[in-house]
Amino acid sequence: MLKLFRAPHNYVQGKDALLETYDNVKDFGKSFLFVCSRSAHKQARPVIEKSFEGKENKLIFEIFGGISSNGEIERMRQIVRENDIDVVCGVGGGSAIDTAKATAYYEHRPVVIIPTVAATDAPCTGLSVIYNDDGSFDKYIFYPKNPDVVIVDTTILSKAPVKFLVAGMGDALGTYFEARACVASNAPSLENGGVTKSAMALCELCYETLLRDGLKAKQAVERGLLTPAVESIIEANTFLSGVGADNGGLAVSHSVYNGFTALEECEKTQHGSIVAFGTIAQLLLENADLEEIGEVVHFCISVSLPVTLEQIGVTDVERVHIAAEKACAPGESIHNLLGDVTPDALYDALLAADALGKTYLQ
Structure with a gap:
């Protein structure tokens, strides 16, 4: 068995890091879907939008259903297709992140991860934990690569x-x-x-x-x-x-x-x-x-x-x-x-x- 090592392409961490979101994602496309937990939408959206001020990009913020379920992933995939999204971004905790990773994988898009809590190690992994729609564990999805960018704003995480x-x-x-x-x-x-x-x-x-x-x-x-x-x-x-x-x-x-x-x-x-x-x-x-x-x-x-x-x-x-x-x-x-x-x-x-x-x- 050959040994190997993988990691996210870029990992960015620090105080007010989200103010530099645009600079870290601009090379991946012009249209972005942000899959957000409800609390993350409230906390992170204003800062993310501020980083894109004056730029010609399409930003769609969608609050997801709460767990990384098969049904929720399919709903996000439909949004990607209907809006010709270039980049999928997960904003929130582990479930929002796993939903975004799965959506990006199935739709062959880059994925950007923006955790708003430090509750799991999901942001950097090349896998998702997927649940059935009733909340029971279903499976792991293993991806061919780790996330393209992980942006960790410690100002937000320290207030959680x-x-x-x-x-x-x-x-x-x-x-x-x-x-x-x-x-x-x-x-x-x-x-x-x-x-x-x-x-x-x-x-x-x-x-x-x-x-x-x-x-x-x-x-x-x-x-x-x-x-x-x-x-x-x-x-x-x-x-x-x-x-x-x-x-x-x-x-x-x-x-x-x-x-x-x-x-x-x-x-x-x-x-x-x-x-x-x-x-x-x-x-x-x-x-x-x-x-x-x-x-x-x-x-x-x-x-x-x-x-x-x-x-x-x-x-x-x-x-x-x-x-x-x-x-x-x-x-x-x-x-x-x-x-x-x-x-x-x-x-x-x-x-x-x-x-x-x-x-x-x-």
Whole structure:
């Protein structure tokens, strides 16, 4: 298996970065569809329009339905065709971004990503998570390239509710451990290639950054402040985690998330929150050193990431069987773990993670 490494063509991050949107996208076309979440439309549209002032471009802003569903993607594709759109832009959180990426892919257009929260690593990845119209997980779409441009305006992200930054840290937390598992089992990355040293270096830096700056960034964002620690964690959540996961691969953490999407009581739980809890379960399945597990659990508690089932919305442990079965479905990344994982083994690990979390919370 050949090793490979991919990343967005351009990554731009900093204070008031959206004021330079035009300069970063002008070479891709004259007409733009901005697929926006409702809150992102309110926050980002005025700044984006300001960057295009005096320019001869067509801008269409469309508020999408809330999840990256097959039906919503088809609706956006129709808008692209009817308006002869040159460039598709995703503005908002992970679902808006994934909807835009899928739309651009199917319509053979460049894609520009403008996150307004640092809740997932979706902006930089070459894939989308697609849901059925009822909200249940459907599939991943893997793209031949990563986004053309990612523009991260940290002024906007630092003003977003802190729960999004925390969820992004949960998503990023799995990056190093899942990549490490893929290297151990010689499993391919999300780009279907071997894991390079460069990829592992980014994954390790992602984890180190979380430990060093996570709590400082959380405390700053709680007060609406933009500090070096916030800039650092936004980069970790967005770039280091996204490019790291793309080129390092997934294992248990993200399969656990996919499994828990089958439970109604977890519908409002953030993606990254469940990924963080899944990371603890993965470490128990690997029988990792208690010191390492403790470091992860302490980090989660310090930034308010969940360490128990109740904290992700589950009070009936028998329901965990449903999530474990779904997480271990054929094709799931959980099978990248050395020795593989059965639903029964995962169920036991999830309950063990819950018990451990309760112990550390005492």
